[in-house]
Amino acid sequence: MGSDFLKFLNCPLEKLSNYQIELIMSEHHIKLPEGSIEKTTTTLNLGPTHPATHGVMQNILELDGERIVSTEQTIGYIHRAFEKLAERRPLAQITTLTDRLNYCSSPLNNMGWHLTCEKLLGVKTPKRVDYLRVIIMELARISDHLICNSIVGVDAGAYTGFLYVMQYRELIYEIYEEVCGARLTTNIGRIGGFERNFNDIAFQKLEKFLREYPKVLKEFENLFQRNRIFMERTMGTGAISAERALNYGFTGPNLRAAGVDYDVRVHAPYSSYEDFQFNIPVGTTGDNYDRWLVREKEMWESLSIIEQAYRKVQDLKGAEAEVYHADVPEYYLPPKADVYTKMEALIWHFKIIMGETEIPAGEVYNSIEAGNGELGFYLISDGGRTPYRLHFRRPCFVYYQAYEELIKGSMLSDAIMTMSSLNLIAGELDA
Amino acid sequence: MALTNETIKARLTEKFGDQLSHVEEPYGMLTFEAPKELNLKVLNFLYDDEELKFRFLTDLTAVHYPDKKGRELAVVYHLHNMTDNIRIRFKVFTDISQPDIYTATGLFSAANWMERETYDFFGINFVGHPNLKRILNVEEMDYFPLRKEFPLEDQTRIDKDDEMFGRG
Amino acid sequence: MARPVSYNLIKKPLEGDISLVEMPDGSMGEGFFATSLDKVIGLARKNSIWPLPFATSCCGIEFMATMGSHYDLGRFGAERVGFSPRQCDLLMVMGTIAKKMGPVVKQVYLQMAEPRWVMAVGACASSGGIFDTYSVLQGIDQVVPVDVYVPGCPPRPEAIIDGVLRIQDLVGKESLRRRNGEHYKALLESYGIQ
Numbered sequence: 166m167g168s169d170f171l172k173f174l175n176c177p178l179e180k181l182s183n184y185q186i187e188l189i190m191s192e193h194h195i196k197l198p199e200g201s202i203e204k205t206t207t208t209l210n211l212g213p214t215h216p217a218t219h220g221v222m223q224n225i226l227e228l229d230g231e232r233i234v235s236t237e238q239t240i241g242y243i244h245r246a247f248e249k250l251a252e253r254r255p256l257a258q259i260t261t262l263t264d265r266l267n268y269c270s271s272p273l274n275n276m277g278w279h280l281t282c283e284k285l286l287g288v289k290t291p292k293r294v295d296y297l298r299v300i301i302m303e304l305a306r307i308s309d310h311l312i313c314n315s316i317v318g319v320d321a322g323a324y325t326g327f328l329y330v331m332q333y334r335e336l337i338y339e340i341y342e343e344v345c346g347a348r349l350t351t352n353i354g355r356i357g358g359f360e361r362n363f364n365d366i367a368f369q370k371l372e373k374f375l376r377e378y379p380k381v382l383k384e385f386e387n388l389f390q391r392n393r394i395f396m397e398r399t400m401g402t403g404a405i406s407a408e409r410a411l412n413y414g415f416t417g418p419n420l421r422a423a424g425v426d427y428d429v430r431v432h433a434p435y436s437s438y439e440d441f442q443f444n445i446p447v448g449t450t451g452d453n454y455d456r457w458l459v460r461e462k463e464m465w466e467s468l469s470i471i472e473q474a475y476r477k478v479q480d481l482k483g484a485e486a487e488v489y490h491a492d493v494p495e496y497y498l499p500p501k502a503d504v505y506t507k508m509e510a511l512i513w514h515f516k517i518i519m520g521e522t523e524i525p526a527g528e529v530y531n532s533i534e535a536g537n538g539e540l541g542f543y544l545i546s547d548g549g550r551t552p553y554r555l556h557f558r559r560p561c562f563v564y565y566q567a568y569e570e571l572i573k574g575s576m577l578s579d580a581i582m583t584m585s586s587l588n589l590i591a592g593e594l595d596a
Numbered sequence: 597m598a599l600t601n602e603t604i605k606a607r608l609t610e611k612f613g614d615q616l617s618h619v620e621e622p623y624g625m626l627t628f629e630a631p632k633e634l635n636l637k638v639l640n641f642l643y644d645d646e647e648l649k650f651r652f653l654t655d656l657t658a659v660h661y662p663d664k665k666g667r668e669l670a671v672v673y674h675l676h677n678m679t680d681n682i683r684i685r686f687k688v689f690t691d692i693s694q695p696d697i698y699t700a701t702g703l704f705s706a707a708n709w710m711e712r713e714t715y716d717f718f719g720i721n722f723v724g725h726p727n728l729k730r731i732l733n734v735e736e737m738d739y740f741p742l743r744k745e746f747p748l749e750d751q752t753r754i755d756k757d758d759e760m761f762g763r764g
Numbered sequence: 765m766a767r768p769v770s771y772n773l774i775k776k777p778l779e780g781d782i783s784l785v786e787m788p789d790g791s792m793g794e795g796f797f798a799t800s801l802d803k804v805i806g807l808a809r810k811n812s813i814w815p816l817p818f819a820t821s822c823c824g825i826e827f828m829a830t831m832g833s834h835y836d837l838g839r840f841g842a843e844r845v846g847f848s849p850r851q852c853d854l855l856m857v858m859g860t861i862a863k864k865m866g867p868v869v870k871q872v873y874l875q876m877a878e879p880r881w882v883m884a885v886g887a888c889a890s891s892g893g894i895f896d897t898y899s900v901l902q903g904i905d906q907v908v909p910v911d912v913y914v915p916g917c918p919p920r921p922e923a924i925i926d927g928v929l930r931i932q933d934l935v936g937k938e939s940l941r942r943r944n945g946e947h948y949k950a951l952l953e954s955y956g957i958q
């Protein structure tokens with residue numbers, strides 16, 4: 166700033182913008198009387214409906230020319246009262262609510278919820294269930310990162326990458342459909358496992374994915390990674406240091422881009438993640454380019470995890486190779502054929518549906534590594550059918566607070582790039 | 597020596613003595629309660645202490661217990677020590693007629709919106725918060741929806757047929 | 765376990781390799797074709813709808829899949845999506861609309877120029893969906909008049925395309941005098957729109 170000041174010394178005061186004047190004044194401790202410089206900042210409403218289709222959040226920006234001076238954030242435009250709804254539903258029905266948190270990667274949220282319930286109820290899942298869950302979770306993570314990275318490209322002006330990768334997201338959706346029947350809001354899995362075994366078609370589609378996807382990811386990478394325009398747009402903008410990121414509660418790829426290697430899959434392994442070998446990509450400056458790169462590298466790691474998990478599933482032999490849920494008749498609905506013929510199955514079915522099963526009272530906090538960071542579920546149960554209190558620790562909500570600090574002083578177009586590289590999903594922001 | 601729940605309990609009792617209560621370990625996570633005036637002191641102690649180092653605020657939320665008179669609202673902090681990989685849960689209880697709790701935003705910037713959400717849902721007044729307004733609900737709302745006495749559904753609907761919902 | 769497959773039993777004969785739009789009735793001659801004005805305008809309008817995707821939540825992602833190359837909405841003429849209400853014909857509201865968002869939907873609707881159509885995509889936009897709570901608007905027809913509802917949570921891209929096709933039917937068959945008529949004015953009055 167010193168050399169700029171020398172330049173400004175020869176420049177009459179009227180030619181400087183208000184922002185530059187205030188910078189000079191604050192640096193050299195000059196105080197002018199109140200109101201002698203007019204506040205001529207423009208107010209721009211980056212409103213709830215904006216073309217950068219990230220969902221509904223509002224930022225009222227104060228601009229000085231192109232530079233952002235301050236912003237006032239409003240969220241809550243899609244507040245659906247999940248936490249109050251959850252007090253009304255038995256544990257198995259809350260899965261449908263968790264789908265709609267981070268809807269780009271619903272299976273991750275579902276699995277997180279099932280893991281929380283299993284921690285509360287004390288259910289141990291067999292290895293095959295764990296490995297199949299890992300496959301589904303990593304597919305969901307790839308799907309989430311694909312949307313984020315391609316939308317960063319779209320916001321920078323490059324629409325083609327988005328279309329290339331949507332094709333492979335369709336293949337991921339087809340794999341979900343084979344398992345649970347739905348594409349987007351999957352409600353996949355049950356407490357203790359899956360609702361049906363993965364059939365051959367699901368595995369064939371998975372093999373097709375593993376065969377064809379790396380080439381497409383490489384092509385997508387070549388479009389952006391060393392692209393001069395993309396690098397100039399994203400490097401140096403929206404940077405955050407590791408200390409500030411930790412203080413703001415950042416987790417996930419945004420924190421890893423800032424330099425902290427915190428990943429819930431490694432710190433508190435769940436669903437047999439300790440059996441897998443994978444790296445955690447970590448950035449340095451925490452700017453938009455680092456966040457894009459971290460997500461890109463994480464997709465490669467997820468691909469390697471899926472391959473390892475698939476091989477492990479195929480290596481299981483005998484009775485272990487047929488199991489797809491834990492043996493917990495109190496929480497897992499028996500097959501319908503048994504309900505119509507056997508006595509115990511009928512009784513368990515009745516008890517589960519009418520809510521007469523034993524749910525221990527207690528409080529549990531469980532978290533998983535979702536697409537955006539640490540998705541936590543704080544569940545307080547009073548022994549009844551429905552939770553007494555369920556709170557979702559949503560990563561987007563926590564790190565979006567830092568947005569003002571990230572864009573202060575940068576230009577408007579950088580603000581858009583920062584918003585899209587943070588991967589803000591409105592469903593997770595408001596819940 | 598790795599940090600364990602026993603060590604944390606020992607350090608906390610040595611500093612705060614019998615002001616902490618309800619120390620338990622549900623599902624492996626150390627949980628304790630402190631009087632609401634001490635919440636900042638406890639948070640600062642957990643942050644600054646070189647052995648405890650709880651420098652990451654994972655979650656801040658509240659729970660409403662309408663049956664416990666005088667202790668209806670509980671504010672729950674979840675803290676995380678990333679270097680030693682330990683989590684801890686810390687609760688403060690307050691009366692519903694005067695729910696004033698000191699804000700943690702000075703220590704953790706993450707607490708800013710988390711406290712606004714808690715205020716929005718439960719009506720807890722965080723003393724010293726820079727911008728305590730409603731965050732998720734409409735600004736004009738005059739009640740705190742997640743308290744147990746308020747219903748889930750919108751009461752002003754006229755087109756819902758109660759017969760179909762089993763309430764007719 | 766083999767997956768049961770269902771076959772499409774109603775076979776429509778394929779006329780050649782390309783399926784063209786059906787010609788409206790009129791009289792043909794050497795180098796000219798005479799038909800009524802509203803049929804021509806309907807035909808032109810319906811095959812070049814400019815949608816405004818008002819995507820709020822999960823249905824928005826299914827819309828992105830519909831616009832992608834697998835389920836291509838562009839082949840029905842709705843290739844150019846705009847985000848400015850002044851330039852668009854079809855307001856596709858996709859996703860949950862909370863009470864906080866209701867005035868925004870109404871504002872966007874008011875800024876659209878006639879003729880305008882509204883499509884409510886998904887269960888939340890049609891009727892509030894699974895969220896029967898204090899903060900969710902139980903259907904956008906509480907604030908704006910809706911033409912087509914597409915149910916589903918989220919609706920499959922084929923269902924969204926079906927909704928667009930029905931909008932195209934409505935657009936094609938609309939009388940040119942509808943927007944000035946008494947019935948339409950009464951409809952807007954009931955929503956408080958002048």
